Amino acid sequence: MSTLDDIYEEINIAESIVILTHEHPDGDAIGTALALANALKMHGKSADVIIPEYSRCFNNVPGIKDVLKEGKDEYELAIAVDLASLSQLGDCVKYFENAKKTICIDHHSSNNMMGDINFVDPFSPAAAQVLYGIFKAYNWEITEEIGADLMTGIITDTGGFQYQQVSKETFEIAAEMRELGVDIPQIYKDTLATHTITSFKLKRIAYDRLEFFEDGKITFTYIDKKDEEKVNAEIGDYEGIVNEGRNLEGVEVSIFLHQTEKGYKASLRSNSYVNVSEICGKFGGGGHVRAAGVTFTEGTPKQIKEQLVEEIKKYLK
DSSP, X not given: OOHHHHXXXXXXXXXXXXXXXXXXOOHHHHHHHHHHHHHHHHTTOOEEEBOSOOOGGGTTSTTGGGOBSSOOXXXXXXXXXXXXXXXXXGGGHHHHHHSSEEEEEEOOXXXXXXXXXXXXXXXXXXXXXXXXXXXXXXXXXXXXXXXHHHHHHHHHHTTTTTSTTOOHHHHHHHHHHHHTTOOHHHHHIIIIIOOOHHHHHHHHHHHHHOEEETTTTEEEEEEOHXXXXXXXXXXXTTTTHHHHHHTSTTOSEEEEEEEXXXXXXXXEEESSSOOHHHHHHTTTOEEOSSEEEEEESSOOHHHHHHHXXXXXXXXXX
């Protein structure tokens, strides 16, 4: 029996289902989780989607109003999407660990196969595209609402179709969703092109701190809790700052630190040849070749910067 058959069987027999994704969820995490929940609902299955916090730029994603901050003590089936390791679940890890059966649907090459059943396609540009393939394999109908969820994932994780992993299939999916009535330009505007005043203020702080290393091939900046309090920032207002460094001429790797309750989350982005997933993996993190992250529970921004720059230097040409 194939993995897809296993997933289908577990969904059919489960009396209670929870859908989980990583902390500080991006559009792919949210879009994939909601697309799956909406599809299950169409097939007579109710699923709790637990996402404690998310950016307000996702307020228009179909199904977002049904998201829960907390779930029940135990579920028969836990499905994790866009998740490479259990450490990324944060406080929601208890729902995964307490479930009788677990499934992981993902696209990260660093995925450690934490589920009882794992369906991982590291060549896919988004977990939402992986889920689209599952829906097609099951001959499940994709409605306009589910299509909008899927496109939220695909648009955000491809940076608006600009990254190398974007395939012919990605554009074919977008064309199909457009035919269904999905407003792709609006999704792009909501998730990638619209910025709050507070996010602009945080970006300005980050720009003022921007440092260059190795003849301009590496950039570094950070935001801490005091910065967020100063501008009254909300969840997600720091999103996209890491890309500002990468977009500068001559830069190969951009480093951005964002302070959390657990320490500093380091986001790394590269342009052409540096495998930032491999670099983050050296510190217990991971992700994609051109986009990855890791959380440092100890160390100041200066100390973390020095560790990362020293490691990145080994990969530069």
